[in-house]
Each structure stands twice: as structure tokens, then as C-alpha cells.
Amino acid sequence: MLSVVGTLISMIVAWQNIRTPLMFMYSCFFKPLGKHQNQQSRLESFYHDQATIYDHSRGPLLRGRKTMLKLCAAQLKDQIANGTTQGKPIWIDLGGGTGWNIEQMHQSFPVDQFEHIFLVDLTPSLCQVAQRRFDLRGWKNVTVLCQDASTFQTHFPLEGRVQLVTMSYSLSMMDMYYPVVDRVQSLLSPEGIVGVCDFYVSGRTVPKNNHHGVAHYNRQCNWFTRYFWQMWFDLDHIQLGPGRRDYLEYKFGTIKSLNRRNHFIVPYLIQIPYYIWLGCPKSATTTTLYEDDTCSSTSSKSGSTSPILSSSSSPLVPISPSLSPMAYQQKQWRLDYDPELACHTQFRSYIYAFTWEDPRVDLEFLHLSKDDVLFVISSAGDNALEYALQQPKRIHCVDMNPCQNHLLELKLASISSLPYEDFWRMFGEGRHPLFQTLLHDLISPHLSGYAFQYWSQHSDRFSHKFYKTGYSGLALSIFEWWVRMNGLSKPVHDLCHAATIEEQQAIWLQHIRPAMFSPMIRKILNNPMFMWNALGVPMNQMNMFLEECTTQEYIENTLDPISSRSLLRTDQYFYYLCMMQRYHPDSCPSYLTRQGFDKLKQPGALDCFRLHTDSILNVLQTFPDAYLTRLVVMDHMDWFDPMSHDELVQEIKHMARALQPGGQVYWRSAGTKPWYNRLFEQNGFHVEALGVRKPGESIDRVNMYASFYRGTLV
Incomplete structure (x- = not known):
């Protein structure tokens, strides 16, 4: 008898498990819709039998809904925090169906914080499910x-x-969408x-209007995807x-x-295109653009636009944004x-x-004030943030690699939106298991569409060790x-935590140095491909130091003085990071300390930043005469070929034009006497070795470069 009962229970459970997918497949793929007088009749015929199992059957198919709702909630919260929105917001969910969206939104933005919510749907059976759901929760402000x-x-x-108005997999089902x-x-x-x-399919051609560049990124579908999914969903009037x-x-x-798939x-075999999109009225912009921040009317050579900035001390006048x-x-x-x-x-x-240049030495010579306008290479942004702690007027960060500016x-967005503990976990420890949640819920309103x-x-970059990415x-x-291969894990740990x-x-001399310069390591370091892909050292830069010494001698001159300069665990965070793959609270960049973070989090502290995704020359060309006061160009001039350097000559000419008299350019080099020093002298600079x-x-805590120079515009 017990075995019979057990069998019946098993059969009931099995039926419950397969009932939902069977009803879903029947309603979507086999049930004839027949002819109907209007759209409401057709929708009711389609959804009537599956209204009660709709939410359980749509999870894997209707991807992106939670992300869209979280992004909307984050925007609303940010507007309320900034005083942009007065009072409680009103939300309309068009094609809201069973009310699943509203129940999900409650987790990010509680329903009682809305003045009123309207769920609008044309299907009676789905609306009945929604009404029961809201009655059960006692939500009186939902209609x-x-x-x-x-x-x-x-x-x-x-x-x-x-x-707020949302449409979750409903716009594609509306016959008259205009x-x-x-x-x-x-x-x-x-x-x-x-x-x-x-869901969506792209057009056949890629739009050339960059005003919609964010929305069109990764949007194109191949010909099979375009035609197959359009015909497939058309069977259900989608x-x-x-x-x-x-x-x-x-x-x-x-x-x-x-734009996602x-x-x-069946992973990677079936790829249905879908998109998540947030928009706003074109009459309203979320930033105030002024005369010194407007995009130039002439695009740069790479096709992007950079700002023309006025050096006038007159009040800034708002202009019409693009x-x-x-x-x-x-x-x-x-x-x-x-x-x-x-x-x-x-x-x-x-x-x-992470950034290799030592900002402490930079700041000793830069002598930054609130009137300085800086031009720096973005890199990982560490040094730019160090300069920002001095509160200069403007910091223009330039990088041709979009990903460096994304970082x-x-x-910048994390400093603006996160508490210190989360920021430290991300960029101090290099790991935050909840990064994706933070990205959607808090950081997203502060990021550009591209970033x-x-x-x-x-988002997986912070799941393990960020600094290994x-x-x-x-x-x-x-x-x-x-x-690990040399059994040096303990000596390396002890080196990073030595007390004296x-x-x-x-530890360096007895354990690590003897293994560091083995024949195998020398062979690896002499490989140009390794030097570029792993260390970011291009061939032209490698040739500069090879004219003066061997690769081994260069590395010895770099590393040997480090162990006797200062402690890694309290001062030399560059090498601590490389060995421990994280920072230490006592050995990290200033912006990662509690004091530095709090200073940068003050209202307006980060407003000085402008991020240009372009070449150095193209950005320099957009600046007016005598606008900049300081340029920090790192070692990028080492990358040029001494036999073909017309672009570098143009760069230096525009540096001289854009700098105020007495303005300065700072650079580092793998050579003790860089060949391009004479180019600065030919263009009106006084060059001196720092x-x-x-x-x-x-010469600094990194000691990776053979020289550090300054050029002052005479």
C-alpha cells in the first residue's frame, strides 16, 4: 500500500514538473490561434490557457527584465538623491501582463515609494492574475x-x-507601435x-550616425539570425x-x-537577440554643458569629437548640447x-x-594649484586620481584604447556611488563577488553607455583577482x-611583509634574486612579443634601452635598488601589488585610502575630469592657444620610431601651442638620453633631467624607467 501511495506521489510531482513546459510548448507552438476580430481577442486566446503558468514558463525566455528594472530603479534613486525628481514618482508599466515586473521592482525600489503605479495590458486573463497578485500583497497604490x-x-x-514608463517584451507585440x-x-x-x-533583429546595414553609437554597439545580427527569428516570432504575431x-x-x-543574445x-546553438534600453526625453539632458565643455563642430581624424575649451576667465555661458x-x-x-x-x-x-609611474615624484615637481589645467595619459587612472586630490581646475585624460578609459x-563612478568598503574590495582587494549587483543598482547612473x-x-573581472586581468x-x-615552480611562495610573502x-x-638577495635571473627568465625577457603583450613594452622602446645595456642589465638596474629604498608593505605598493595581486591598506595609492576616498567623494571633487578616447595629437589640436599648464605624457614618446616621427613632431608643436608660457611637459623614458629631447628644444622648450x-x-619607488625629464616652455 505504501509503495502505491509513493508511486502516486511521484507521478503527481513528475506531472507538476512537466506540466508547465508542456503547456508552454502547446500554447506557443501547436495551439491554432484561428481568426479574431481584434488584437485583444487574439491575445486572450493565446494567453488564456497559460495565464496561471506564465511567470513560471517565461523565465529562461524573457531575459534581461530584472536588469532593465534595476537600471530604472538606479536612475530614479539617483534623480531623487540629486533633487532632480520632486515627490514620489509615477510609474506606468505598458503591457505589464501578470504584474511580475512590479513585484520584481519592489525589491529594488519599494512599491510604497511610488505615488502610483499603473499596469496597462490588453489581455483580461493576465490582468486578473496581476490583480490577484496585488490584492494578496495589499498594494493600494497599484491600478x-x-x-x-x-x-x-x-x-x-x-x-x-x-x-517612469516600462515596456517588457510588449513593444514587439503591439500592432500599432507609433x-x-x-x-x-x-x-x-x-x-x-x-x-x-x-526581442529584436537588426537592420541589414549598420547606421553611420554616431548620435546613436551607444545603442548600435554590438547590435548587428547575421543574415540567418535576422530572417529566422523574424519569421519564427511572426507565427505568434510578435x-x-x-x-x-x-x-x-x-x-x-x-x-x-x-544588445545581448x-x-x-541549447547554449550557443540557439541565440535569440534581445536588448535592454533606457531613454529620456530629448528636451532634457542629465548634464549641464558649458562653453568650455562643448564638443567641437569639427571631428578629429579618428572620428571622435573632443572639447574646445576657453581659457577666458569670464563666466561660463550654457550652450545648446548636441x-x-x-x-x-x-x-x-x-x-x-x-x-x-x-x-x-x-x-x-x-x-x-594598474599604473606604473610613481605619482609621488610627479607631485614633487608639478606643484599643482586650483588654476592648473592638466593633460595626462589615462592608463589605469591611478595617477590622474592622485593629481585630482590636489584639486586642479581640469584634468584631461587621453587614451586611444577605449578600455583604459572604461576602467x-x-x-570615478564607483567613488561617486559606493561606500568606501565596496570601493576597497573592488580596487584594493581586487575582488568583489557582488560587483554585478553594484553595477546595476548603484554604479550604472554614473557610467556612460559605452563604459x-x-x-x-x-562583470566577471572582479570575481577572482582583478589585477590579473x-x-x-x-x-x-x-x-x-x-x-610556485621555484618554491618561492613563502620568501615572496615574507618580502612583502618584512618589518625592516x-x-x-x-630576502631579496638570498632567495629571490638568484632565481630571478636564471637563463630561462633572460630568454623570456629578450622576447619582444612577451615584452609587449605582458609588460606593454613596444619594440621601439625596447631598442632604446638595448642601445645602452642588455635586457638583464636593465632589469637588474631596475630591481636591485628597490629592496633597500623603502618597505613594500608600507610604501612601495607597485611591487606589493605585483607579488600579492592586491593592495595592502598600508601600501596603496592615496585614492584608495579612506582619507583620499573621502576627499574625492566630496561634491564637485571629480568634476575636473574629462576623458578623451582619441590620439594625443587629435586631442591637442582641439585646444586653444595657451590653455594647458601641465602635460604628463609618461613614456609614450619611446614608442615612436626615431627614423619616422612626423606625428611626434606635430605633437610637440601642439604641446608648445596649447601650453601657457612657463607651462611644463613631463615624460619618462627607457633611455637615459631620449633621442626626442632635441625635438622639444627645437620647439621652444628648455629640457632638464629630473x-x-x-x-x-x-629615481623613484618604481625605478622602471631610466630617466625622468621636464620640458619648460620658454
Whole structure:
């Protein structure tokens, strides 16, 4: 008897497990829809039998809904915090179906914090499920309207008062989408937000209008995907043609956009295109653009636009912003660029996850004040943040590699939005298991569309060891392998935590140095491919130091003085990071300390940043005469060929033009007497060595470069 009962229970459980997918497959693929007089009748016929199992059956298919809702919630919270939105917001969920969206949003933005929520859907059976759901939760400020999305009516006027409108896999099901989008436009308040998540297929050609560059990034579908999914979904009256999304982006400004593929049921074989998009009224921009921040009317050679900045001391006058996606971002740090250009697509990741130049030595000579306007190479942004602690007027960060600016932008956005503990876990410890949650819930309003796309696709970078990512991470991985192979794990740990200089030096000389210069290591260091991919040293720079010494001698001159200079655990965070793959609270860049973080988090402290994704020459050409006061160009001039350096000559000419009299350029080099020093002298600079490395001596805490120079415009 017990066995019979057990069998019956097993059969009931098994039926419950297969009932939902069977009903889903029958309703979607086999059930004949027949002919219907109107759209409501057709939708009711389609959803009536599956209304109660709708939420359980759609999870794997309708991807991106939670992300879209979290991004909308983050935008609303940020607007409320900044005082942009007054009072409680009103939300309309068009095509809201069973109310799943509203229940999910409650986890990010509680329902009672809305003035009112309207769920609008044309299907009676789905609306009934939604009403039962809201009644069960006791939500009195949620109203279900079983009406058409383009003509629905409420008990009080909503035109121009709604802060949020969402459409989750509903726009593609609306036969007449033009009046729906137009209605959304009339409903939104000036600071309102539109959130959409839906299936899509791209057009045949790639749009050339960079005003929509963010939305079109990674958007194109191959010919099979375009035709197959459009025909497949058409069987259920779901329209994936690009016109709907194009019209949406035509009517609204793009804030955030993600183009993804749903690996439904069979990963990598079935890839259904879907997108997540946030927009706002084109009449409203989230940043205030002034005369000294406006994009120039002439695009640079790489196709991006950089600002022309006025050196006038007169008050700044607001001007009309462009319709670039950057005009609708919460922060004004990033300037627009074309991500599809070959000069940018050649970079798949950032090269440097951390910056090697010693900012302490820089600051000894820079003598920064609140009137200084700096031009620096972005790199990983560490040194730029060190300069920002001195509160200069402006810091222009330039990098041709978009990923380097994505990294710096993430640091700026994280300082603005996160508590210190989370920021330290990300960039101090190099690991944060909740990074994706932080990205969606807190960081996203502060990121440009480009940076948000990048970190959404690479959210795993903080799942283990962040500083082992990027091309520089390859060097750390090789070093980690080499330490294990040579049984040096304990000596390396002891070196990084030595209590005295004498102890630190003894560990270096007795344990690590003998293994460091083995024949195998020398062979690796003499390989140009390793020097570039792992250490970021190009061939021209390698040739500079090879004219003066061997690779082994160069590395010896670099590393030997380090152990006797200062303690790694309290001062030399560069080498501590390389060996421990994380920072120590007592050995880290200043912006990672509690004091530095708090200073940068003060209102307006990061407003000095402008991030240019372009070449140094192109950006310099956009500046007016006598605008800059300091340039810190690191070692990038080592990368030029001494026999072919026309671009470098043009760079130096524009440095001289854009600098104020007495302005200064700082650079480091792998050579003790860089060949390009004479080019500065020929263009009106007085050149002086601030540090030239000698065997057994160090010029800074890194000591990686053979020399440090300054050129002063006479």
C-alpha cells in the first residue's frame, strides 16, 4: 500500500514538473490561434490557457527584465538623491501582463515609494492574475487597467507627469507601435525615464550616425539570425523588425543600451537577440554643458569629437548640447567617440590594470594649484586620481584604447556611488563577488553607455583577482607560476611583509634574486612579443634601452635598488601589488585610502575630469592657444620610431601651442638620453633631467624607467 501511495506521489510531482513546459510548448507552438476580430481577442486566446503558468514558463525566455528594472530603479534613486525628481514618482508599466515586473521592482525600489503605479495590458486573463497578485500583497497604490496602451485612460490626468514608463517584451507585440511610443512621449515628465526590454533583429546595414553609437554597439545580427527569428516570432504575431526600436530611439535620447543574445535551451546553438534600453526625453539632458565643455563642430581624424575649451576667465555661458548619447548621461566625464573605428576596435581589453609611474615624484615637481589645467595619459587612472586630490581646475585624460578609459570611468563612478568598503574590495582587494549587483543598482547612473556596456560584458573581472586581468595581468600570472615552480611562495610573502629594510633586502638577495635571473627568465625577457603583450613594452622602446645595456642589465638596474629604498608593505605598493595581486591598506595609492576616498567623494571633487578616447595629437589640436599648464605624457614618446616621427613632431608643436608660457611637459623614458629631447628644444622648450638612473640607485619607488625629464616652455 505504501509503495502505491509513493508511486502516486511521484507521478503527481513528475506531472507538476512537466506540466508547465508542456503547456508552454502547446500554447506557443501547436495551439491554432484561428481568426479574431481584434488584437485583444487574439491575445486572450493565446494567453488564456497559460495565464496561471506564465511567470513560471517565461523565465529562461524573457531575459534581461530584472536588469532593465534595476537600471530604472538606479536612475530614479539617483534623480531623487540629486533633487532632480520632486515627490514620489509615477510609474506606468505598458503591457505589464501578470504584474511580475512590479513585484520584481519592489525589491529594488519599494512599491510604497511610488505615488502610483499603473499596469496597462490588453489581455483580461493576465490582468486578473496581476490583480490577484496585488490584492494578496495589499498594494493600494497599484491600478490594473485592461486597456489599449495607446489610448488608456486613468482617473486623473498623467500627461507630462510620469517619471517612469516600462515596456517588457510588449513593444514587439503591439500592432500599432507609433501611437504607443507617441503616447509615452506625451506622458513623460521632463526628467522621465523609459525602460524597454524586448526581442529584436537588426537592420541589414549598420547606421553611420554616431548620435546613436551607444545603442548600435554590438547590435548587428547575421543574415540567418535576422530572417529566422523574424519569421519564427511572426507565427505568434510578435514583430521583431528594426522599425520599432529605431522609432523609439528617434523619439527619445539614449541613456543606456545593451544588445545581448539569449542562449535559450541549447547554449550557443540557439541565440535569440534581445536588448535592454533606457531613454529620456530629448528636451532634457542629465548634464549641464558649458562653453568650455562643448564638443567641437569639427571631428578629429579618428572620428571622435573632443572639447574646445576657453581659457577666458569670464563666466561660463550654457550652450545648446548636441544630441549625442553623451548629452544624456548623468556625469559629464566622458566625451563621445566612435567605437567602431579600427583605431579603437584593435583593443579588446585594457593593457594596464594598474599604473606604473610613481605619482609621488610627479607631485614633487608639478606643484599643482586650483588654476592648473592638466593633460595626462589615462592608463589605469591611478595617477590622474592622485593629481585630482590636489584639486586642479581640469584634468584631461587621453587614451586611444577605449578600455583604459572604461576602467578610469569605472573608478570615478564607483567613488561617486559606493561606500568606501565596496570601493576597497573592488580596487584594493581586487575582488568583489557582488560587483554585478553594484553595477546595476548603484554604479550604472554614473557610467556612460559605452563604459556600462563594457563592464556589463566583463562583470566577471572582479570575481577572482582583478589585477590579473588585462594584458598586464599576463605578467602577474606568469610571475605567480614562476614563484610556485621555484618554491618561492613563502620568501615572496615574507618580502612583502618584512618589518625592516635589512630583513627585506636579505630576502631579496638570498632567495629571490638568484632565481630571478636564471637563463630561462633572460630568454623570456629578450622576447619582444612577451615584452609587449605582458609588460606593454613596444619594440621601439625596447631598442632604446638595448642601445645602452642588455635586457638583464636593465632589469637588474631596475630591481636591485628597490629592496633597500623603502618597505613594500608600507610604501612601495607597485611591487606589493605585483607579488600579492592586491593592495595592502598600508601600501596603496592615496585614492584608495579612506582619507583620499573621502576627499574625492566630496561634491564637485571629480568634476575636473574629462576623458578623451582619441590620439594625443587629435586631442591637442582641439585646444586653444595657451590653455594647458601641465602635460604628463609618461613614456609614450619611446614608442615612436626615431627614423619616422612626423606625428611626434606635430605633437610637440601642439604641446608648445596649447601650453601657457612657463607651462611644463613631463615624460619618462627607457633611455637615459631620449633621442626626442632635441625635438622639444627645437620647439621652444628648455629640457632638464629630473632623474637619471644609475646602477645601484633608484629615481623613484618604481625605478622602471631610466630617466625622468621636464620640458619648460620658454
